[in-house]
Amino acid sequence: MIIDTRNPLTKYENSTIEYKSLKKAIGKNSDLQGLAKTCVCLANTQGGYLFIGIEDKDKLPPSDQKINQEEMNEVIKKLRSLTDSVGLVNPELITHENGGEYFVIQIYPSMKTIAVTSDGKVYVRVGDECTAIKGEELTRLAHEKGAFQWELVVTKTHISQIEPENIGKFINEIRNSDRVSDFIKTQIDTDILEYYKLIDEGYLTNLGILWLGNFKQRSKLNYPITVQYIVYDKDEKKIRKVDWNLNQFNPKELLLEIEKEAVELNYSFELPDGMFRKQIRHYAKDVVRELLVNAFVHKSFTISGDIFISLYKDRLEIKNPGGLPLGVTKDNILHQVQRRNPHLIDTFKALKLMESEGSGYDLIYEKLSLDGKLYPQIENDINFVKVTIYSNIIDNDILQIIDYLAKHYQLNQKEIITLGAVVRNKKISGFELSKLLQLGDDRLRQWVDNLVEKNIIVTEGKTKGLMYMINPKILSSVEHDLKPSLKTMEEPQLRALIKEDLKLHPNSKISEIHKRMGDFDIKYLRRIIYKMYEENEIKRDGEKKNMAYFLGK
Template sequence: MDKLLESETNKIEYKSLKKVFGNNSNLKDLAKTCVCMANAQGGYLIIGIEDKDKLPPSTQTIDQEELNKIIKTLRSFTDSVGLVNPEIKKHDNGGEYAIIQIYPSLKTIATTSDGRVYIRIGDECVPVKGEELTRLAHEKGAFQWELVTTRYTINDVPQENIIKFTDDIRNSDRVSDFIKDKENYEILEHFHLIDNGKLTNLGILWLGDYKQRGKLNYPLTIQYIVYNEYEEKIRKIEWNLNQYNPKELLLEIEKEAIELNYSFEIPNGLFRKQVRHYNKAVIRELLINAFAHKSYTISGDIFISVYKDRLEIKNPGGLPLGVTKDNILHQVHRRNPKLIDTFKALNLMESEGSGYDLIYEKLSLDGKRFPDIESDINYMKVTIYSNIVDEDVLQILDFLANHYQLTQKEIIALGVIIREKKISGFDLARILQLQDDERLRNWVSGLTNKNIVLTEGRTKGLMYMLNPKVISSMEHNLKPSLKTMEEHTLRALIKEDLKAHPKSKISEIHQRMDGLDIKYLRRVVYKMYEEGELEREGANKNMVYFLANKK
C-alpha cells in the first residue's frame, strides 16, 4: 500500500470520488484546497479515498482522460498553483485511486481564479486577509538568507574550522556513509556552506572567524539575563563578539548559564528525587529552535531571561504563517531549512517535526505545565515554568513510565489526564491541539487498551480519567517492598538515612523505615559494619552507627 495512505497530515488531503466526478462534484471547492496547500508547504491530493476509511471502494476505477480533464479544470480555477505528476494507482483491495502532487508556491501567492487567497493551517483551509496577506507576501518575497553567497572563498576561512565541521559530520550517526565518504569540499557543498567556491552566509556562520561573522547583516547574538524575585536584573552575559559557530555557542551557553542547572528535591518513595527547574533536553531544544527559526534578515538578539519561577526565550521573527500557538505541536515549517539540516545532522536537534513533541513529553514527565507561546510578526517568545504543578502527578507518571512501555504521545496525553483528574474528550483534544476524535483516539487508545485510563460516557459526553487501580498498584508496590526489599536496595537506603541522620541507633533507623523487618535491618547493618561501609561507637543499647570516612 502507498505510504501516503498510512496517515493524514497537513500535506495530504483525501477527496471522495463523488466530490470530484459527476453531478455532485464541486471543483471550485477543490481548487480552494489546492490554493491552500500551495500557499503552505505543498502536498498531495488523493482522489478516490474516503477520509474515514483511508480505502478506495474495491470496485472503484478511474479513467485517465477524465482525470486529465479534472486537472485542466483545476488549473483554470487557480493561479500560481503547480499541479503535477498525476498518477492512477491500484490499492491492495483492488480499488483505484489517483494522486496529484501540489508544489508549494515559493515566490508568488497562489490564488483562486476570482482572486481569493487561502492557506492550510493544520487540516483546515482558511482565508488570508489584511495584515496576514501582507505577511504572506513578505514571506513569499523573502530571499533565502542562508544561500546568499559572500565574497569569501574556502581559502579565506580557518582550516581548523573546516576540519572541525567535517569531522563532526563524519562522527554523526544521522549522516549516511555516502555523505561521510565524500571529500571535505564535497561535504561543505552538500550542506550548502559553499557554492561554486564561495562561502554562503550559512558557511560564514559555521566556518568563518569572528571578523567574517561580524560582517553578516544580523549574526547570531545572545543576551542572557537573570532576574531576582523583584524582577530586577542581577546578572547578564552577552555573546555578541561572533567568536563561536552555532554548536560552540550552544555549548558555551549551557556552560555559563548556571541558573538553568538548579534543581530541587522531592520525596520519591523511599528515597528523594532531584528534579531540575528546567529539563536539560527542553532547554537545548528551545535554544536550538531559537537559533534555527530566528529571522536572520531583521535586527535583534536572542534573549534568554531567567526569572524566579520561569524561563523565557525570545527570538527575532514571529512564527511562520500557518503555525500558531494552538497547532505548534503538529505543524512543521522551516524558516531556515539548510541551517536546520546541519543541526539535525550534528545531533543538535530532534528530527523534523518532533521538537515540540519532545518538549511536551519531558515537561509531562517532570509534572510541569506546557509552554506558553507568544508570537508577533517580529518576534516569538516561549515561556516554561520551574514549579511542579502537582507532585502526585510526577509520582504517578514516574511509576507508570517505569512499569509500562509508553509512547511519546501516550506520556503527553497521560500528563494532561492525571493533572486534570477527569477531562472531556473535547478539552483533551483542544489541549493536545488535535482537530478531531479520530486523531485523539490515536493518542489515547493505547492507554485505554492497557487499562491505565478509563472512559465514561460517549461521543460529546466522553470523559477520560486515570484508572483508580493504578493508585492502588502504586501503594501496593511501595509498601511490600519494605519487607521484601533486596539487600543492595536496603544498603543504599541505610546510607541515605545515615547521611541525613548520622550516629543513629538501629532502632532509630527502623522507626524511619516503618514496615521493615528489624531482624533483616539489623543483619544488613552488621554486615555493612564488618565490610567497612559503616562505623559505630558506644555499647549495647547505646551503640550508634554512621557512615565510614573512606580515604
C-alpha cells in the same frame, strides 16, 4: 543540487518532495489544476520537486510505464499557464532500474513575489499539506517572503576567501554523522557544501557565511544570530548579563558556548524519595537545548533583534525575533511542522543538534510531563515569539505518579504526554484532553486507546460526558510503592535507613524499629542489624528481649 533521480524514494534532507500518479498529469482523468495548486504551494515556501509517475511514496513506478516526451512537455506548458510567479524547470525524463519511466519537475521558490494560480488563489505548504490562505494571512505571507528565502541569498564572498579550517571542520562533522546518508558522505567537499546550501557556484550564501565565515564576514549579514543571557533576582533586578554579539561563533559553537556559560540553567533542587533525595533540575537539559535550537532555527533573519534568554527565580523565558511560521500557532505547535529556515534546520539535524523532524515540542512536552512541570506558555505576534517554562513542580504527588508509571510500564512519547495531562487534572473530559493535547476529537483515540487497553487510564460516562482518569488501583499501588521495601531495597540503603531511624529513636529494640518501618520481613531486618553490630557500625545494650540498639559515638 545532489539528487539521485534513479531512486525516487530516497529521503532528501533539504528538499520538499511531492509524488503524483501519472494519471494526475496525463489522460482524460488528469488534474492539472491540482498540480498547479501544488506548484504554487511549493513556490510560496521553499520550492521543491514534483515527481510524476510514482503512485505513492512507498511504491516504484510501474515497470511497464512509458512516458511520451511530447505529452511531458505539454504538462509543463499547461502548468505554466495555470500559475503565475512560479518558476518551473523543464522536466527530466528518468528510467528507473525496474524499467518504468517517470519525470521530475523542479519548482523554484518565488523569491520576491507571491505565487498564485491562474484564478488568483494563493497556497502555502503547512506540514505535508497545501493550505489556501487569504485576508490577514496574505499580509503575513508577504512579510515572511524575505524570511523564507534569506538563507539562499548569494553573497559576494567566494569560497576561496573562507578559512580552510572552517570548511574542513564542517565537512568532517557531516561525514562523521550517523544522520547523514552514505550517498552524501561520498561526495566531494564542494558538492556537500552545495547540498547543504552553503555555496552556490562557488559563492557563499547567507547560510554559508553563518556556518563557515569568520566574525568579520558574519558581521556583514543584516541580522546574524546574536544572544543576550540575563539573570534576575527574586525582585526581578538584573544580577548577571552575558552578550554574544561579536559574531565569532557559528551556530553550533554558539549553542555550546551558551550552554557552558549559562551555569544557572544547571541548578536543581532535591525532593524526598523514601529515605533518599531525588535531584530534579529546574530546567531539564533536553528541554533547554530544544528551546535554544528552536530560537536559532526559527528566528527571522530579516528582523532586527537579539535572542533573549531571561532567567527569573521561578521561570525561564526565551524570546526570538519573528513570529511563528505561517500556519503554526500556540494551539497547534505540538503537531504542526512548518520550517522558516529549512536549510539551517537540515544542518542542525545533520549535526545532531536537534530532533530528527518537527519542532521538538513533543520532546519538550514529554520531558515536562515526566518532571511534573507546567507545559510551556507561548506568546506570539508578527515580530516575536516568547516561550516560558517554569521551574517548580506542580505537585509532588503528580511527580510520584508519573515516576511510578514510567518505571512500571513501557510508555511511548505520546502516552507519557497524555498521562501528564490526565494526572495533573486528576479527572478530565475528552474535550478538555483534546484541547490540552492540541488534537481533534477524531485523533484523541490514537493517544488514549492503548492506555485504556493497558488499564492505566479508566473512563467514566459516554460521548460528550466521557471522562478520563488514572486507574484508582494504580494510585493505590503508587502509595504502597512509596514506602521502602526490604524485599527490594539493597543492603547499603537499608543500613542507611536503620541509622537514620536510630538517630531519631536511640535505644530501640528490633521490634520497635520494625514497627516504625512498616510491614517488612523482620527476619531480614534482624539479620542486617546483627551484621551492623558485628561490624561495629551500631552499638547495643541489654540482654535477649531487652536488647536495645543505638549509634555509637
